[in-house]
Amino acid sequence: MVKLIGWLLTNLFKKPLTFEFKGKSLKAVRATYRGYPTHRGERCAACRLCIYVCPSDAIRIEGSLFIINKCKCTACKDCADACPFGAMQFIPRLIGTAISKNEYMEITEIKLVKCENCGEPMPKPELLLGRLLGKPPKTIPPYLRLCPKCRRQFFNPT
Amino acid sequence: MFLDAIKQFLRYSQKKSLWVFHVNTGSCNGCDIEILALFSSKYDAERFGIKLVGSPKHADILLVTGPVTTKSRDPLLRAYDMMPKPKAVVSVGVCSLSGGVFAKSYNVLGPVDNFIPVHVYIGGCSAHPNMILEGLLRAAQILCEEEELWSF
Amino acid sequence: MFLGFSVGVLFLGALISGLCYRINSPKFHGSLAFLTSAVALYFLNLTFFEFLKTGEFGWHLPLFRWIRDFINLELIFKANGLNLFFALFGAYVSVGINLYAIKYMTHEKEGFGRFYAFIQLFIGSYLGLTLSENLFWSYVFFELTGLCSYQLIAFWYQSDLSSFSAKKAFLMTHIAGYGFLLGALVFNFSPDPKAYQHLILAGVLVAVLAKSVQWPLYTWIPYAMNAPTPVSALLHAACLVKCGVYLLFKFYLLLGGFPEFWKNLLIYLGMFSSLMGVLFALKQADVKKLLAYHTVSQIGYMVSGIGLGTSLGLASSLFHTLNHAFFKGLLFLVAGILQQATHTRDLSLMGGIASKLPKTTVLYLIGAASISGIPGFNGFVSKWMFYQAAIEANHPLAAALGLFISTLTTLSFIKVLDTAFLGKIDEKNKQLSEKPFYLMVTGGIILAIPCVVFGLFPQIAITFLINPALSLLNLQGVNISFYQLPTVLIGALFILFLGLGLLIYFTWLKPKEIIKETEVFKGGEDETVFNPTADDFVADIENRLATFYKKADPDQYLLKICNFIEGLILKVYSSIKKLEQIWSKPC
């Protein structure tokens, strides 16, 4: 007990351990903090693997909009593990507070290219090739610039 | 004039003194542990006058963690009813925002804001203490400024 | 003349009640008793006014004149400060209690004649004791009160407990009578009573210990609670137990003060039995027993106050005697209402009846505030006088002890308030209503009025009742202006702030409707899981002091002494028996 009293008294003259906190959120989170998913539209192939693996239905795709509902996201990192193209990334930052739930909807646009034949939106061919070959391709064959429908026509013209 | 100044001061002190009543409506205790961490040396919420109280009748803020389950709905509503005005509700953690991973369980009725009005949402699974602190201060701001919460 | 009337009318009433025992009507006997006691009070009041005008006077009935040379057996009633003081409050309290008893006794089936005859006989003999100047008639009346106590405790004589209690009470108060007899005989027949004062005081002390329930001879009073409540209120709170205190004052007057040793003995004996009484009271779950032990504790203050020997000390003792009669009588009446309403005396089985019996609750609060010495009630004044007297007489320890006992008294009355009146209401008490108890409540109000009046204006009692008694005892009158400052301050501030608060409440808070009614917070449970009762209230103290309670009960030691004496007598008797055998042997 005497030792404890000694500690308490010396603590009086030490600097407190408390973080500074002024107004807004704290920036300095440790690098090991897992953080929350961020979607990178230019790498997304809209393959919907992330939707399939997400345990809490936090992700949905409407047209070309990729919506992460942070109200549901439990930061389990399954989506990032499942994503073949590395479009889901976890960066160590805090999620922030909100007055309405809409603030927690993270909406990004999936950057799709247009089919050269019909203009239908389709994923970038580089991503698929990169995944297949293991490295980014040097040249892209012309049929890969078409959407699957046009590609079928391209090989089997009826 | 003088009375108004006093009233302004009394309202301002609401911002500086925030008594929190914590309700767990079926959470996994992850958020509850973070709330405890909020009062540790590192985050020290007490410096902003935030204090955990044991009775909803003393509280300014209802801090809810967890999805609302069938068993916990009535206690939650009762606790909310017992709180004197002005009062605000802060919902902490993904489960209380939407049900989280428990959303489709047989005994989960839904998120907190289906039952009581929520003023500040704090997401995360589990919420970071720093985020909770920020949310509480935001709620304090709301309590101080929102006119319709006050009877006087 | 009026003095004789006031005693005589009660004896007459007792005679009528006794002769008309076949009239089995509580109303008839009750109103007769109420009437006689009211008449006695009226005559006493007339006497009192005459006394205030002219000074002391007496009335005497020449009896047994032929023996006068040897011993004076004339019945002399004398109106002086001390006698009238004791007689007046006794008569006043008996009026209130008789009014209460009219309703209370309707629950019984029979025995009204017996009951009221003895009640009136008791009041008559109490008045006789206090007014009588002749010590031998005092002794007769003293024993008569004990006899009435015996008869009244044994009202339900069919039950074993009642008859046992009656026997116990009678035996122990009878011991008191022998002490008094010893004192009276020595005082009358010794040429110089001053020389034998130690012997006289020893006798009187025994009388006080047994009759005025002081340690170690108080053990009969918890048993005496098996009597009907009016009996407990009148005999075992207000009048009978004051006989011992009266004797102390009487002998103080006759001997002209006590020697130093006896003073110290009285102070610390009084405080010690007060402490014992309050400690035992604390653990009682039976409301009447609790009140009985508080009688022990409060009379300790009176005995201790006499021991202080200063004018303020005696004044505090007298004033406490007066106050105790009112507030303890009132508390007993409340206990009787509780008992009839809930059909139990156990505090654990009551609970939450404040909302059902609001007037009773107010009466209880007045009584409890008085006995625990809340400023503004009469108990505070007399306790305050006691503290001051003790400190001025250089007995600060007595004052500290008194203060401690006062806190414990507060605690035990809070216990009763919390567990019986507040707290959770029992299922079977939900249909209670106060309607049937209105007459009883009126009886309580009669006793509650002086509690408040003497608390706010103690100077009335001091000037008219206590200072005459003090001047008889050759002491100067007291002036309690010191008491006025804090009470006036507290009272004025309280009223000021209360008014301010009410103003704010009605002009500002009420229109805004800021008060909302909700349920009690039970921590999310639907039903209350835990409901503390009277047993839980002081459970820890009881556990902690269990050995003390076991060891400190004087009954077991008294029993050992009794057994010892019995053995002694048996030894003597067996030798006598042997002699008998020798003599009666046939040759």
Add this chain to the structure above:
Amino acid sequence: MEFLKDLFLYPGFLFGFVLGGLLEGFKRKLKARMQLRKGPPVTQPFYDLSKLLLKNITKPYTISSFTYLLIPFVPTVGLLVGVLLMPYPFYQEKASFSFDLILIFYLTELPLLSQIIFGYFSKSPYGMVGAARAAQMFFYYNGVFIMVITTLCLLEGPPYSFCLKSIAEAWDSLDVLIKILTIPFFVFSVLAKLKLNPFSIPDAEAEILEGPLTEASGVALALFKLNYLLELAIFGSLFAFFYLPVLKTSPQMGLSLILLGAFFLFFMFALVENFTARLRLSQFSALYLKFLIPSATLILVITWVLKTW
């Protein structure tokens, strides 16, 4: 006018309230600093109190609103008078009379009694348990507190007066020794009286919520808190009057000594609160009955013997 000044400004309401608030804030700040936290500002109690004034009231069905507000209000008046009775510098001629210590003792009991009654009145199970616990504690620590007072009063030597002023003025070499001996008992009984940490049994935070005050809200709670602050001020200055030569020096010096004594007492309280954990009721009673009451009695008897012969 003079009286109103006394009542509301210097020794009365404002002084007691500000002193009590600062003491409470100081204690909280110190406690936080000992745990390497920053802690709330020293003015935090004032914010807490003034916030409660504008809050609504949610009272249980079982209790009428008049009673609900009256119960905490009675001790407020009592404590105000208690503060007025203390012989503070610049004021001492008006205050003290014989036996004022007994009256102060009576008045400082009122807050606890009101809490016990409130706990039962509200019919809250937690309130009832807390009230029962508070009542049982009341039994033990009051004995010690009365013994401390009596010991100090014995030091004046006959004639005794139980007057705070004459106790504060009694300073002998022997007196100092006995006074120092009684300090631990004073601290222990006041700790229990203020329900601070090792003895925070009636309102054990997690266990029985807020104890007797579970049902208090709004202005009623504010009044309870105000009572608490006034109690802190009274006990802080009692400590200074008992153990520091307050009335022996100039008034300015005396006033600063009172503040010094009070803040020192609360420094000790902060330390004790930090290095102890809450006791159970049985442990509390064992501590008092087996250790504190016998030794306090011993000191009382020794003082009595020394002063009488």
